Amino acid sequence: MEAPNPVSENSDSKSSRTRQRILKAAAGIFRQQGYTSASLREIAESAGMQAGSLYYHFDSKEDLAEAVMDEGVAAARRSAEQALAALGGGEDALSAIEAAFRGHLAYLLEESDFAVATLRMLHQTPEAIRKRHTRKQRQFGQFYAGLFKQARRDGLIRDDFDLSALRMLLLGALNWSPEWFDEGRLTAEQLVHQLSMMMRNGLMPPRLRVVPGAATAR
């Protein structure tokens, strides 16, 4: 059984279901325009109300943006963790990373408003918001860091890789994908499969791979 209402934190439906409608509208507008360009008038219109009415539900534009960003990271993380949990636990550590990537990227490319808005707002929001948000995003990063550490413990990532750099580079490939995905021809799952093939065996055909030490016996 899953959480009944993904976007909400407090009580469920009665009083503030409008709040969710506003958040969804804001995510869409913020995604298109970023934080600064987006006006509360536009957001209100998209939510079917007047600008002034927003202030009954949120204290300020900053508050609204932070709520969208909170949901952006939380939902991406939920999606990654669910895909990981669906594996059952019998797989190797690289498969775990790939599963998390699959869930993460599927959310980013398919239900993207919150997460993409979050990525695009990062450098425009006031510092107070950004500081808090960076902390939350780093917690998500630690989730991935744990998976990479496990893969190294299991001998699946060689010692000459810097785990932190590797993780940031790969997550960067995911985070940037909303910028070009519309024009691509592959699904989110197929994109992760491309990454997965590269992570396991590199780009080259087997006969060309460099095998530094012993490679014949065993």
Place this chain on the structure above:
Amino acid sequence: MEAPNPVSENSDSKSSRTRQRILKAAAGIFRQQGYTSASLREIAESAGMQAGSLYYHFDSKEDLAEAVMDEGVAAARRSAEQALAALGGGEDALSAIEAAFRGHLAYLLEESDFAVATLRMLHQTPEAIRKRHTRKQRQFGQFYAGLFKQARRDGLIRDDFDLSALRMLLLGALNWSPEWFDEGRLTAEQLVHQLSMMMRNGLMPPRLRVVPGAATAR
């Protein structure tokens, strides 16, 4: 011998060297704040003049932004092509890609104002600018596409990779790196080395790699 003045297109120094000063200031401000938040007053101040005076050199804020973005892609491309040319031409096609990455990333992380401002402004600029810019960026993409095609012709990239997706994923890793580089401990060159190792042989130690077909003889 290289181009004497990287940032200029027209005649050299006499009349419009102030233009370059303004462009540099604009790149810095746009990088911090994005397109919409940045005010012409701030840019003017950073360039040591008054806001009204900018209009002697540029027709509008849009114009100024487009000039910064043009230089952003042009400089990144120059840096990638120079690093590639420095190889001498005797290397294999994967080394060519890695060299271009090295030049590209060094510019992005070390002289970054123009390029990073460009990346961050993309979704805030008026559509007319964005449309023209996308065309220029796609030309840069074609430069990389040529390198990947050559690597495939040389048998260095297996047939089960989608060259376009692979290129976009790897360039995404580069483009996202300014978001986290400040906190990292590796140089641009070392980061490319991480990518390079993964591209050639994957993450796993040799003994664990899957060798699907014949692998013993030859």
Place this chain on the structure above:
DNA sequence: GTCTATAGGTTGATAGAC
């Protein structure tokens, strides 16, 4: 809870003196 009306501030851009 949502509306209308508006205060108060900032912005891009223009005009004209120097």
Place this chain on the structure above:
DNA sequence: GTCTATCAACCTATAGAC
């Protein structure tokens, strides 16, 4: 070429009616 001064437009946020 650069300055000062200013306009018109837009924004966030608040106040008070309903």
